[in-house]
Each structure stands twice: as structure tokens, then as C-alpha cells.
Amino acid sequence: MTHDAAPHGAGTGHVKSTSGSGPESGTAGEVRRLTTRETAGLLGVKPETVYAYVSRGQLSSRRAPGGRGSMFDAAEVEALARHTGRREHSPAAGDLTFRTGITLIEHDRYYFRGVDATELARHHGYEEVAEWIWTGELRPDVHFRAPAESLTAARRTVAALPAHSGPTDRLRVAVAAAAAADPLRFDLSPRGVLSSARGLIPTLVGALPVRGEEAGDGDRLARRLWPRLSGRPVDAAALTVLDTALALLADHDLAASTLAARVAASAHAHPYAVVSAGLGVLEGPLHGAASGLAHRMLSEVLERGAAAPVVADHLRTGRRVPGLGHRLYTGEDPRARLLFALLADLPRAAPALEAARDVVATTARHTPLHANVDLALAVLSVACGMPAEAGETVFAVSRTAGWIAHALEEYAEQPLRMRPSGQYTGPRPPQPLPSPPGADPAI
Template identity: 75%
Template structure:
């Protein structure tokens, strides 16, 4: 037997002592434990936990006094898709100015480049017949009052079910899925009654088969043309289609918006691309995200009906509501997407009244607060001027953003699985508690 004295047990702190030393709540202390930042041991008798005093001191020295923010504002991770420069009110896709891309290339061309790094002029996406038929059947089975977002979600699920290889997450397979899914979503939407015919769009929203595809002058509005006839019965002119095409490009991605984060979380769990897009569509439908353009549409329609923005803006302010289509948390001045679309809308004669109404809203509101137009207001000008329903802007947003969700999914599939697993900050009653008593049915 050794004559050496037993080593002294390191001093341990109770939960309250450790929390006080770190300057946090007990709930936060346990959050540190769940993250692996701090070890714990059950106290004698099994009541509560104890903490190594030296480990607590080391954690305090690292400056972990600040309460973790449950809002998710501190959630950040690497992405090479979009950079937003709030000082210059500009944004970039893979380092290239997004507004310049929208002025030069079509949606399918930019999406392909964003995914692969290769720009292929004249790129067209085609819906597989099986997937398109499944999407159209699913949409046709929905109630008549279903929204465009209802139909897009149904089409995504139906296309997924029609693809037995959807679980292949190799880059080539994901790209193939993306190229097929986007035209399937568009082609699954029913054309508006009385819309001008477009056989190629009906067959998959892939563009006019007669278009010249040999050079840079080929028609770049294939997908946009197919989407147009599903949003309005009016015959499009070239300038109107150019606005819709540019809107699709500009809305492809915008950093980690709520829907993009939802898509990346799904991809982190190794959900297949259809499920990733479904996750994005679900988050997009909120009134503070994709549905915001519908609010701006209704406001512009009311401004036109009442002959000016002043009474409409006054009603919003009186009711304590924000004026739709104004302000963006990431830009100090005008949303660059709105600026680009307004410049194109200036070339559309039919957009004149709605564009004037939008500018009247901005000018009227500026008397009280300095808020600039955002992309929702620009989409509203397009939808009002083109005789589209209020939900049209949301549909444009959803179709466009699908390409961005796929780009983020490709990034996330290359990362460690399930890395997007934050810890919850539990603030409920502390255990142990007695089982709840049942309440008799009335």
C-alpha cells in the first residue's frame, strides 16, 4: 500500500455558484453543458449538478459572461453564393454584381452558372414527362381556392414521388434534379383562363422550341414566358417579359434569408433536393418573407383606386401598420433589386400608372420617415400593371429562389452532416416534477 496521501478532490461549485460566477442564468449554464463548453457531475444524492471550479474559472476568463442570443442573430457560417454590401447597397452572386447579371443573362443561364461555375448561353431546363404529369395531377386535385404556393408545394412533393432516384445526393444527380424540378414547378401551375397559348411552355415551361439557340441573340425568356401565362391572361410584350426575366434572376438568392436557412437545415440532415425545396417553400410563405409582395400589390391597387398615396399611407400609419414595400434591413438606401426592376419597368408603357403610384408612396412616406423602395414594391408594380393576382409576386419569388436553395444545398451536402443543430435555451420548470393529472372529458 502506498504511503502517499490521496490527491485532494478539485473544488466543485453548485449550479447557483457556477451561474453566479459566469454571470448567467442556470438555464444558460446547462446550455453550455449541452454544447460541450462545460462539464458537469450529478451532486451527491442525485439532486442538481456540480461543476469543476477551475473549469468554470477558465470559461469565465474566455469571456462567456454574455447571455447567448436565442434570436439566431449570432448564427453564421461560410457560403460562397451571395455577398451583400450594405455600405454600397449592392449584392453579388459569386463575386459578380447580381444586377449586371440580370441585365445580361437569363434565369436558366445564371442558375446553371451559379451551380456549376460555367456559363452556357442558351441554357434551357426541361421538365421530365413523368414528373410534370405527376405535378399537374397533384395540382389539379387541390381545391379551387388554392394559392400558387399551395400548388408549388404540391408539385414539388409529387415530382419527388415520381423520382425513385431522389436520394442520390451526388453533385451530378442533384444538378439533374434541379434542372428538372424548376420547369416542373412552373409547368404544374395551371395557365390563367384566356392566357395566350404557348405549346412549349405547356409541355414543360422550357421555352419556345422554334427559338434560335445558335448564338447570343437567342430568346432568353423561355421559362419566364411559361410562367407569365400562369400569372396573367394578358399577352406579354418583350419589355414586360424582360422585367419578369430580370426579376427571376435578381431573386435567385439573397444570403441567408429565412427560407434559405430552412433549406440548408434540411440539406444538413441530408434531405433530398425536393425536400430541401419544400422546406424553403414552407418558410417562404410567411407574410414577412415571400408573401410581402402581395401586401404591396393590394396597397398599390388601392392607391390607384383612390387617386393618390396620401390617404392610403395615412390609413396604414393610423392603424400602426408598416407601409408595404418600403425599407430593407440589409440596405441603407434603395434595394438594388428594386432599382434594377424600376429601370426596366420605365420601358413598359402599361406600367406607367402603377409605377407612378409606387413613387407616390415612397415620396409620401418620406415626409415622415426615410424608407426606400424594396423588391416587394417593384414586384407589385409588375403584378398590378400586368393584371396579375396579388399572389403573383410570391410565385415569382418562389420559382426564382428555388435555384438559390439548390446552390445552398450543394454547399451543405459538402459539409459535415447535421452540423446545423443548435442547442435550445430551456426556460421551463426545472425537473423533477410530478406527472400531470388527467382532466376528465366534459
């Protein structure tokens, strides 16, 4: 079927008459008519659903001038909107603006459900922050526990991977194993999704290889994650930094991985598949893996004794200096600011923290870029004897909570609403049937 192109300003939640001076323009005494796209916007449905209303006799239509598309009686549409209760605008195909009540970023600060996220992370652990962004309720001292069957399946699957596998490789297969072990994974009710999420996150942590002394299941998630990141013993100050980092990274509006997660949820993929979609994007060096680049840079700064030659090497080879700048903040990333403050209370972090400050100061001579959270994660990983990929692991485990929160929102929306149209740039048809290489075109 042919869908009408939405005129400028259409689909904003109010009825707008079609343009032109003919009888469809809604002049006095004449029927006001809407295009298919305008009708879909007012009803909060996909254009295909509009034609379903016509086939059921709930709307009447007539051909648009020129014979392309259909026009609908505005009064009928408004009456149907009142009857169905759908009065809010639903984004049209290709519109990537989403209603979300999870994270707001403005004025170099960010908020979880209206609460300053840095203050929330300063006073509450990761699991409490996750519950807050999921439900809007604070559950003091909540602890997530992995179902035994899911954890066993995830550990066996991760153990079968090659030794050179990275953390995201392990997390992806752990998610798949946990999904296979959960027969209720297709329950997309909020209660079902949250039950899966509360078991999945500790399963991801528990499936990772152990480097140090393993924590008990009753400990908070940060304590259970630590021996998967470092072979060194943890103290209270270091554990606070890790737990705060997890809480700070739980969500950050519609980052690339979160958009992928919402697309999966829009297709009503189960929550494990939603997390898999997010992990698939996270592995790129421009998103969750960026802290590994910053880790290697700080290690080189410490080895060479100064940031200047290291920064110069990056600039000479056309590489950006990792851990600096963020498109959403004009100043320092608020997540980095809090983590740096906590790292200052960790004596072993002093050399790496000084190296990070040297990088910022050296780069600022030419470009005034501020530290972002990747640089703060790199300070933590370098200072505590963690591998370069540790920040990526922290990011992935933490952001799982945000992906689940966005999935909960998306499950409540019209399914498959994200369907942009491609702009075809290939050869115009009809083209001749292709021939195998070397074949005689005359045969």
C-alpha cells in the same frame, strides 16, 4: 456525454490553450491541453466525433479538472488535423455563421459569385444565372425542361387541390409529386442534385394553372411562366422585366427560407425536400408573400387617386407600409432599382409606377424608407393584370435556384452541424405527476 463549453475566442481555426494557471494552461515544459469543443473546432468535426476518435485510439483523453468533460493533448490533435486535412473551423453547435461562395451583400450592392448580380441579370436570363450560381460557369441559351413523368404527376396533384388554394400550396404539392416521380432523388452528388434541379424548376412552372396562351417547352422559363401569371399577351419588354426579376431573386444570402433549406440539406434531405423546406417558410407575409401586400396597396392607391390616404390608413392601424425598407440596404434595394428602370420602358406600367413613387414620397415625409423589390414586383403584377399572389409565385420559382445552390454547399459540410441548444424556461424538475382536470389529488 458532457461537452465542454467553448471559452471566448475558441474554435477560430488555431489552437488556443485552456485558461488558468494550473498544469493544463500550457506553461513551459508542460503538456498543452484542449477542451472537447476546442478539439472539435480544430478538427472540423462535431464533439461526438472527437469521442469516436478516442474510442478508435486516434486520440487520448483525460478528465478535466473538476471531473466535467475531457481534455486532449494539443500536439495529438494537431497531428490528427494534419493527417485528416481538416484545418478549417467548423461552426460549433448554435453557431449560425456559414461559409458560402454564392452571394455577397455589401455597400448597398449584391454579387453572385463575385459578379454584380444586377449586371448579371441585365445581360443574362434566369436559367443562365441559375447555372452561374450553381456551378460558377455561364451556359449561354440554356433551357430547363421538365421530365414528362414528373410534370404529369405534378399537374394531376395540383389539379386535385381546392379552387381557393394559393400559389405556394400548388408549388408545395408539385414538389412532392415531382419527388415521388424521381427514383434518383436520393442521389446527393452535385451531378445528381443539378439534374433534379434542372427538371424540378420547369416542373413547378408547368404544374401551375394556365391563365393565357401556353408557351412551348422550348421557350425560356420566363415565357413559360407568363401565362401562369397573366391572361394578357406578353410583349418583349414585359417578358424582359419578368425574366430579370427571376434572375435578380435567385438568391439573397441567408434569408429565412434559405436558412430552412440549409437545415434540411444538413440532414441530407434530398433536393426536393430542401425546396419544400424553403417553400414552407416562404409563405409567411414577412418574406416571399410580402409583394402581395404591396400589390393590394398599389391597387388601392390607384383606386383612390393618391397615396396619402392609403399610407395614412396603414399608419393609423399600426401596419407597416409594404414594399419599403430592407434591413440589408441603407438606400434603395438594387433589385428594385433595376426593375423600376425596366418598368419605365413599359407604357402600361406608368400608372402603377407613379403610384409606387407616390407611396415612397409620401412615406418619406416622416420616415426615409426606400423601395424594395416587393414594391417593384407589385408594380409589375398590377400593371400586367396579374393577381396579388403573382409576386409570391415569381419569388418561389426564382429562389428555388438559390435553395439548390445552398444545398450543394451544405451537402459538402459535416452533416447535422446545426444543433443549437435550447434555453429551458419551464418549471424545474422534479414536478408532481399531473392529474386530470377535476380529479381529487388525494386519490
